[in-house]
Amino acid sequence: MSSVPAFKRLPRAVREQQMLDAAVKVFSRRGFHAASMDEIAEDAGISKPMVYAYLGTKEELFVACLHREGTRMMQAIAGAAAPDLPADERLWRGLRAFFGFVGAHRDGWAVLYRQARGEQPFAGELATMRARLVEVVAGMLDHALRADGREIAAIDLEVVAYALVGATESLADWLADHPDAEPEKTATRMMNVAWLGAAQLLHGVTWRPPAD
Amino acid sequence: MSSVPAFKRLPRAVREQQMLDAAVKVFSRRGFHAASMDEIAEDAGISKPMVYAYLGTKEELFVACLHREGTRMMQAIAGAAAPDLPADERLWRGLRAFFGFVGAHRDGWAVLYRQARGEQPFAGELATMRARLVEVVAGMLDHALRADGREIAAIDLEVVAYALVGATESLADWLADHPDAEPEKTATRMMNVAWLGAAQLLHGVTWRPPAD
DNA sequence: GCGTAACCCTACGCACGAGTAGGTATGCTC
DNA sequence: GAGCATACCTACTCGTGCGTAGGGTTACGC
Structure with a gap:
């Protein structure tokens, strides 16, 4: 029976x-x-x-979620942006992979990520992940700079990288909230904002506050 | 007695x-x-x-907090960025005011804002505020474009504005986490990333994905 | 000086949800 | 087929914290 x-x-x-x-x-x-x-x-x-x-426990469970999804995302990015490519090509492929991933996990990853930002218990886990991203981006910028024979203070690089990562996260949010938007197009837009600005910086063009 | x-x-x-x-x-x-x-x-x-x-109730109380602090911030920005200034000047003053405000309320505004992103009940309130910011930024870009005799699809403008706002929020987070950082300097860095890129876009320079 | 409205308190009710105790069934090993 | 580990369950305990009932006290108008 x-x-x-x-x-x-x-x-x-x-x-x-x-x-x-x-x-x-x-x-x-x-x-x-x-x-x-x-x-x-x-x-x-x-x-x-x-x-x-x-x-x-509940917290451990959440961290486990964050960890699994975060790892998957990092793999998606790492798999796309080979380190031997030129900086703009790497950035482009990385962005495309990132937005592709977010687009495919609209109600998973982005929302999870959003959650984690608010609650202190997860700040550490989150910071680690973001730090890895920032490091990658900063490394790309630095690499491109050295190839150009220039150098910028590490802090500045970090802040710039932080801003780029922030802009990207923000567009990821936007993507998660717009079911019809195309990840590829979003990545292109991000490139437009980020790379054009970054490229200027890399070529020594900087903006200075007016004497006022 | x-x-x-x-x-x-x-x-x-x-x-x-x-x-x-x-x-x-x-x-x-x-x-x-x-x-x-x-x-x-x-x-x-x-x-x-x-x-x-x-x-x-607790929720209403939180919304009230969000509302009061948000209004104060908007006033700080609006008071600094007069609408008759050229776009870059407006952006600069707006950013400076914004980072000044966040810097002065490190453990108030930024953290509150972070909280609100995660919890659904406040998504609406938050979205409204961000939408106002995005609108302002998009308006600035649009204005600068028209003065230049050019035009861009509204959606693109919105997305670019969204990215800029996102980058700014992200740097605000960074500022909140770094007690020693100077708001003014952070605003300058943001200008470097944002305006140089935006300026390129405004002059018709765009980045296109490789044929691949 | 007297009523009334605004200010303020000490206590509780009560629901909800994290985490557990203690036990049952199933398959795997030798 | 006995023994043991692993998968799985029902049915609790118990702390926490939101929201409120019900009542006291000060100021202010008239």
């Missing part, structure tokens, strides 16, 4: 992924606090204690 | 401001959810029911 159990038993690795899928979905929809562990468990087709057994 | 009450009674308008001050402080420190109405009340030197009587 019980030869076919209503719901089959699955190995841990599989269930963990299902739970993470559900968690990303629910966290995105409701936000970290409004999301309940019960709903996540139900959505994963499992009971709550299993979630605790496998992924730990 | 009771000629000098331990704590004096104050008119509503005054108490409301005190409550809002306390609320901004606590919301910033703890985040929306972790902040408790009790703590806010205590910090304001008043009891909880008064807060409910004057400012309503």
Whole structure:
């Protein structure tokens, strides 16, 4: 009679992924606090204690989500922007991969990311990820500069990179809120804003405040 | 005996401001959810029911904070960037005012703003404010374009403006996290990234994706 | 000086949701 | 097929914190 159990038993690795899928979905929809562990468990087709057994507390679960999605994103970018390309080409491919990723995970990644910015417990995790991005961008700029025989203070580079990353994140938000927008086009627009400005800087053109 | 009450009674308008001050402080420190109405009340030197009587529920209180601080910021910007100035001058003054404001309210405005991004209930309020900013920036770009005899699709303008606003917000975050950074210098850096790129666009220089 | 409105309090009710205790079934190993 | 680990469940406890009931006190108009 019980030869076919209503719901089959699955190995841990599989269930963990299902739970993470559900968690990303629910966290995105409701936000970290409004999301309940019960709903996540139900959505994963499992009971709550299993979630605790496998992924730990609510905070740990959220961090796990952030980590998995963040890693996927970084891989998407890294896979697209080979380090031996010229800077503008790298930037372009990186941006295209980034917006492509966000576009394909509209209600996952972007929202998760947004959540994490507000809550202190996750500031660390977030900062790490952003720092890696900033580092990559700053490295690209620096590389291009040296090839041009010029040099800029590291802090300035970091701030510029920060601004570029910020602008990109912002457009990612915009993309997440506009279901019909095309990721590719968004990336092009970002290039227009970012690279034209950055290219000027790289060629030694700077803006100075008026004497006033 | 009771000629000098331990704590004096104050008119509503005054108490409301005190409550809002306390609320901004606590919301910033703890985040929306972790902040408790009790703590806010205590910090304001008043009891909880008064807060409910004057400012309503926790959500309404948060919106009130957001609204007051947002209005102050907009005024600071509007007061600095007179509409009859040339576009670059306006942008510069607006940015300087903005970063000045954020710098002066490091643990108030920026953190509050960050909070609001994550929680759905406030998305509307936030979107309204950002939309006003985007509109202003887009208007500046558009104005500069027309003066140059050129024209760009409204959507493109909006997206560019969005990116600029995003970059600016991002640097505001950076500023909030770096107590020693100078707002003025940050504004200059932002100008470098933003205006040099925007200026190129305004002069008809655009970046196009490689045939690939 | 007396009523009334505004200011302010001490206590509670109550829902919600994180996390757990304790137990059952299933498959795998030898 | 006995033993054991792994997958899985139902049914709780318990803290936390929002929001309120109900009542006291000071100022102000008349």
